[in-house]
Amino acid sequence: MTAGTLTRVVGALAEATGLGGVALHELVRVGDAALLGEVLRVSGDVATLQVFEETTGLRVGEPVVREQLPLAIELGPGLLGQVIDGIGRPLGRLAVLSGTFIQPGAAPPTLDRDARFAFEPARAVGDLVEAGDVLGTVADRGGFPFKLLVPPGRSGIVRHVRAGDVGLLDPVVTLDAGDPITLLQRWPVRRPRPAGARVAADRPFLTGQRIFDFLFPVAEGGTVAVPGGFGTGKTVIEQALAKFGDADVVVYVGCGERGNEMAEVLHEFARLVDPRAGRSVMDRTVLVVNTSNMPVAARESSVYVGLTVAEFFRDMGYRVAVMADSLSRWAEALREVGSRLQEMPGEEGYPTSLASRAAKLHERAGRVRCLGRPERHGSITLISAVSPPGGDFSEPVTQACLRVTSALWALDAALAHQRQFPAVDWSTSYSLDAQAMVEYLDQQVEPRWSAARARALDLLQRDAELREVASVVGPDALEDKDRLLLAAAAALREFVLGQSAFDPNDAFSPPAKTFVLAEAALALFERGAAALAAGRSFADLPIDAVRRALAGLRDAAADGLDESRKAVHEALAALSAPGVAEGGDA
Template identity: 50%
Template sequence: MGRIETIAGPVVKCSGLPSVRMYEVVRVGNQQLIGEVIEVGNEEFTAQVYEETSGLAPGEPVISTGDSLSVELGPGLLGAIYDGIQRPLPKLQEMSGDFISRGLNVEGLDKEKKWTFKPVIKIGAKVSPGDIIGEVPETGIITSKIMIPVGVQGEVVEIVSEGEFTIVETICKVKDEHGDIHNVVMLQRTPVRVGRTFKDRESMDTPLLTGQRVIDTFMPQAKGGTGAIPGGFGTGKTVTLHQFAKWADAQVVVYVGCGERGNEMTEALEEWPHLKDPKSGRPLMERTVLIANTSNMPVAAREASIYVAATIAEYFRDQGFDVALMADSTSRWAEALREISGRLGQLPSEEGYPAYLGSRLAQFYERGGRVKTLATEERLGSITMCGAVSPPGGDFSEPVTQATLRIVKVFWALDKDLAARRFFPAINTLTSYSLYLTTLDKWYRKNLGDDWPGLVKESLA
């Protein structure tokens, strides 16, 4: 057991745990607040705490868990709303009311709810990581695929019949080449800092149709592509992302509000359950996962929230779905990096942001893409990343916007003058662009006509 030495906001320096590792989850203080190790020295280590640290005092205990910050993946994700570290907000409200208490330990998925599992393989089948062994009709829109986890490979020696099971009950037993038996359950736990494994990246030759004509016509997004929506206050970044989430032809939507204002997340929560999916007519929330880490929530959890969202998106991608991930906004996530970096005493770069701002943004956006997933059969899935950027005063020369532009391939620039004239979406077609026009050319010619690319160029001339 370690002890707290110093406290500076969400950053806590501790001692007494010589075997602690980077990015290990620790429990901090008498209330056992959730923290993550972000710096390790010879005798001391530093943790960022994902909950409010007021009232903590030097000398209070720090307990090592031995685990990395991970998310729970399985049936029950769709339609859920979480905080930045995958704690279900409805459960937190039940336990502490409208204002979240500290030290609450809530599991991401319900371990008692039973789901209808239908096997799709038989005893004697050879399986490897990523192979689908069964299906669960999770919502009226999405049927989740249950996959063999990484590290399990061999022959199926036992598989349950169709029936009702919890996500922690054994549904399959696999014997590996050494004769050891591995129990397979529907629940998977995956660390959030490292992307889930896949076989290979594929070309992005199909557009993600957003339902916004100006975007789909002049600066289209590809399935598996990356895009950014920078704009000043009031230009419509959040509303545009909401429109993407509602009408884009993605099969699953993961929407993360990292540092977003609470009223905007409230709008999504109140409106989306009443909206209908245009393809199925079912409620839109049945294909959506919401992660709400609003601006009044702890800043350290804001930093973790986009990694949680990316890992959940990768889980659905690995099942073969086309996923759209909306991050609103990456500027407020970068501000969380700046605050934590400053408290660590790291050398600042432009406007106080850490020198590694560009590499962290790249790590996030690189988790998108269209890939060939782990599986014996060929299965393709994609994650399309769309991030809002909030440059102060609408200044696109500030560090977060510039670092983002070096990474993403679609740039939807929102214009304050257009927004002032109530022209929405306020996308300036002269300053916006898409680098996917060439790769999508074949799709547009096949589906809209050989003259389509020429008509687009003529319209922009």
């Protein structure tokens, strides 16, 4: 192994000489503590490195050793339920080894070498197999069926199969050529894993969040940008989707975010049960965590580590959802490294390659036909939070993401200040998949879904116009039917689009509940309008009774849904019934 010499250390960057023949993006071990680094630039004998660990204390003159590999991550059973950092170090076992505070230097491997699994072969000796073929399964965390695949680029005739008890490094399947296939595989994180052709996304990624499922549904395999200033609830949304989104595997990338938040995620996910699969949410989750005070270079790599893990499960044929919180921190890490490299800055100091890197990153999402047999589809849905400075969406990171994502869920500070959560601005948000997805929902959930959505969007649009008028002339000067419209839209905003992530009954809204609530808010408007036409005045309409019934339905526990639903119907019926005194002595 060639050893070079450290000639400069500044921030997360270092320079070394004497690394003859070193390649771009090759890994190196830097200094006496053997910190992990990566080659960013080679100029003559000088290599410029970004160091993934804390560089304070690195001395000029210390050795630098080539690893002759790009930055790669270990993949295999045991990843689910793990918390790893931006370079794949398992944070749980790291704490056992080096204590509460993260110390730079050697770390345990990502996957626990002591783990044992029972391998159930799907192929036999003599079979001809090719890349992507399912060789067999092991039961991963919580019984999750982990599929062992023929690694990309490999094929051959099966010569030996080891069924039953195996460790991560044991030869499980031996082909007639090449190394034996083990449960543990490695993949360079910056290179997308190969897959078959893309297939059309035909069904929505259901989130359990009404405003997304009802108004802006995104396809499985789609990409969403969720920009919002601080305090608008990006992280709460990302966490809600990680908890309640309909996916087989969730990869949560906490990129440059808060340590306390990650502690909350860890504790809460361990406790929560996935409403669909009935198992612990943590059993389906891989957390990639690089908090804002952890080294900046590893923040940049954390997104790629997360996507590589996602692709690994996608290749098995699973539906994977990736929450990236937040891509702004990823972009800022690029900017920080770029400016230290004295690169010519682009807009707002970001590297000029920002847009193309953002595009490449998002293109790793999608729904594909997986390689190999049996025939199967896998998908990666990518939901990226973006933190625009000052909440201004015209900034480069938001714009770079919007050009490549298929949906925008725009968060609005004004809504957040009104405590309207999720603070999604329905007038600027969109989903390019919406049309196809509501057709699916019409067929699979409720035939009137798309019609209700169109009515709701119309009501919200008229509400916005009317509120502008009301702010000039005063709401008292409005006609009754306009006041009814304002009241109905308020109910729609409050009880359908608004949803509490902290109320155990409301945090997850199955599609059926979403529809009933939406339909009721719309009926308040339509039936109320009919009552007004029949001669009742707005002041006589029992609006508050309907609102109370809606609140009851929204907050009802699963076993109380039917009863609350009945109460809503009764309250709505009273709208059209003439002259009914609604429990009032007035």
